[in-house]
Amino acid sequence: MGDNPDFDDEEIKEENICLDLGKTNPSKSVDLEEQIECTSIPNVNKDNTTTTHLYKRRWVMVFLFSSYSLCNAFQWIQYGIINNIFMKFYHVDSFAIDWMSMIYMLTYIPFIWPVSWLLDKKGLRLIALMATAINCLGTWIKVASVKQNLFWVTMLGQFAGSLSQVFILGMPSRLASVWFGSEEVSTACSIGVFGNQMGIAIGFLVPPILVPNVDDMDDLAYHISIMFYITAGMATVIFILVVFMFQEKPEIPPTLAQVQARSTPPEEYSYMASILRLLRNLPFMLLVISYGLNVGCFYAVSTLLNRMIIEHYPGEEVNAGRIGLTIVIAGMVGSLICGIWLDKTKTYKQTTLAVYLMSFVGMVVYAFTLNLDHLWVVFVTSGALGFFMTGYLPLGFEFAVELTFPEGEGTSSGLLNCSAQIFGIIFTIGQGKIIDHFGTFAGNIFLCVFLLIGTIMTAVSNIHHGVIMPSSDL
Numbered sequence: 001m002g003d004n005p006d007f008d009d010e011e012i013k014e015e016n017i018c019l020d021l022g023k024t025n026p027s028k029s030v031d032l033e034e035q036i037e038c039t040s041i042p043n044v045n046k047d048n049t050t051t052t053h054l055y056k057r058r059w060v061m062v063f064l065f066s067s068y069s070l071c072n073a074f075q076w077i078q079y080g081i082i083n084n085i086f087m088k089f090y091h092v093d094s095f096a097i098d099w100m101s102m103i104y105m106l107t108y109i110p111f112i113w114p115v116s117w118l119l120d121k122k123g124l125r126l127i128a129l130m131a132t133a134i135n136c137l138g139t140w141i142k143v144a145s146v147k148q149n150l151f152w153v154t155m156l157g158q159f160a161g162s163l164s165q166v167f168i169l170g171m172p173s174r175l176a177s178v179w180f181g182s183e184e185v186s187t188a189c190s191i192g193v194f195g196n197q198m199g200i201a202i203g204f205l206v207p208p209i210l211v212p213n214v215d216d217m218d219d220l221a222y223h224i225s226i227m228f229y230i231t232a233g234m235a236t237v238i239f240i241l242v243v244f245m246f247q248e249k250p251e252i253p254p255t256l257a258q259v260q261a262r263s264t265p266p267e268e269y270s271y272m273a274s275i276l277r278l279l280r281n282l283p284f285m286l287l288v289i290s291y292g293l294n295v296g297c298f299y300a301v302s303t304l305l306n307r308m309i310i311e312h313y314p315g316e317e318v319n320a321g322r323i324g325l326t327i328v329i330a331g332m333v334g335s336l337i338c339g340i341w342l343d344k345t346k347t348y349k350q351t352t353l354a355v356y357l358m359s360f361v362g363m364v365v366y367a368f369t370l371n372l373d374h375l376w377v378v379f380v381t382s383g384a385l386g387f388f389m390t391g392y393l394p395l396g397f398e399f400a401v402e403l404t405f406p407e408g409e410g411t412s413s414g415l416l417n418c419s420a421q422i423f424g425i426i427f428t429i430g431q432g433k434i435i436d437h438f439g440t441f442a443g444n445i446f447l448c449v450f451l452l453i454g455t456i457m458t459a460v461s462n463i464h465h466g467v468i469m470p471s472s473d474l
Contacts, residue, residue, distance in 0.1 A: 052252065053252035064128070065172070068168070070196065072164050073195075073199025073200045075142075076104050077203035078207045079097055079101065080303045080306060081204050081317075082211055082317060082321075083097045084317070086100075088220075095432070098303055098432060100154075102429075105425045108169070108421040112166055115166045115170070119174060120411065124246075127167050128167075128171075128246045129243065131164050131167035131168050135164035135235050135238075136235040136238075139157065139231045141154075143232050146221050146225040148217060168196070169413070171413075173412075177401075180254055182256075185343070186343040187339045189339060189394050190336050191336075193335050197328050197331055197390055198328075201329055204305075208317045211224055278415060287458075288415050290454040291420060295393065295424065296419075296422070296426065296450075297427055298389050299424030300424065300428040302327070304428065304431055307432075308443075311440055313375060323378055327383065330385075331386040331393075333391075334391020338392075339394045342398055352395045352396070352399050359388040362387070362389065363389070363447055366384075366385045367447075370444065431444075
């Protein structure tokens with residue numbers, strides 16, 4: 001479809017804002033971003049005005065993205081949440097199944113750099129097509145892997161899914177800025193993250209239901225193949241929808257920021273120069289590390305959840321999935337609330353620090369209550385942990401954009417996610433080894449220590465941000 005202007009022939013215009021740059025009143029309350037741009041955007045009309053417009057189809061774009069992000073995220077955790085069942089089927093140890101989740105983290109680290117370059121140079125549509133195509137291929141490879149001697153084939157399919165994820169994680173903030181108005185950007189970014197979290201939630205809930213812990217290997221293979229066929233069918237439908245419906249950008253930009261971005265000649269942009277500028281941005285680099293610590297802890301808890309629950313509550317595979325579901329659903333609510341809150345208040349610094357601090361508190365409470373032999377307590381504490389830990393995801397993306405403007409959103413998001421994957425691998429392996437030798441309590445305290453460090457770093461980052469650069473929440 002590309003940029004076909006006929007797509008909106010019958011669309012009712014929602015908003016058409018004409019700003020007279022020559023008459024802009026500097027005394028009015030305007031976002032920092034717009035204050036910067038109003039002095040630098042060239043006039044595009046003879047009457048010295050710049051036009052922006054919001055299209056209804058922006059919701060179609062974010063829905064398509066959320067859909068294929070959901071499908072991909074489901075596959076990340078579908079092995080780990082029934083770790084013991086796949087160990088039995090493929091005759092491998094728990095560490096091998098842990099790698100079915102960690103491969104998502106490992107693949108991201110080397111591939112994010114070329115993918116971020118593609119996002120900045122080629123745009124959203126190419127990235128969406130590649131993401132859905134590779135994801136679809138991976139699901140069909142898994143369909144062919146349901147034999148006890150084909151663990152390497154199912155790992156290959158999971159690798160394809162992990163490669164697809166590289167094209168997905170950096171898109172929410174870029175998609176939001178390209179298609180949505182300045183008062184909707186944080187909400188749209190949260191919806192993008194929402195799709196990914198919904199996929200993880202389904203990945204916790206559905207596999208224990210579709211794949212029961214039975215002893216007959218033929219029966220088990222049948223149940224596993226049903227799960228893989230359902231996933232492949234969904235991935236194929238989503239790929240077709242993206243091919244025919246996903247568009248690069250709206251004909252008229254939604255904000256002054258996008259007007260400025262389109263007016264910048266491509267040859268003036270240097271990807272490597274952008275990365276170097278970000279690496280010299282101290283508040284942003286502190287955010288990169290603290291974000292990695294928080295999300296890395298979430299990855300570790302999610303990957304090892306089955307092992308932690310089964311140790312204290314044997315035979316509770318289905319409830320382990322439900323606890324994981326509780327973590328993610330609470331986090332989705334937290335993500336949406338935080339996104340809406342940022343759109344309304346622009347209090348990036350205060351909100352980020354508060355949510356990070358509560359993530360640390362939630363992890364401490366979870367660690368001390370997991371072994372009380374009351375599953376309902378675990379559900380409650382897991383929900384509180386998920387609300388704040390997962391709710392931090394869109395905050396990190398949007399605060400990064402705030403700290404790094406006018407650098408590309410894909411580049412800053414890529415660095416954030418790369419940090420998360422590195423810490424995710426370290427924490428998953430580290431916590432797994434600690435659980436093997438010292439138990440789940442010690443493993444969870446291990447994560448608490450790093451969340452405390454992240455909380456301190458977030459506070460330091462906020463102080464530097466307030467001192468050396470302006471902020472839209474001041």
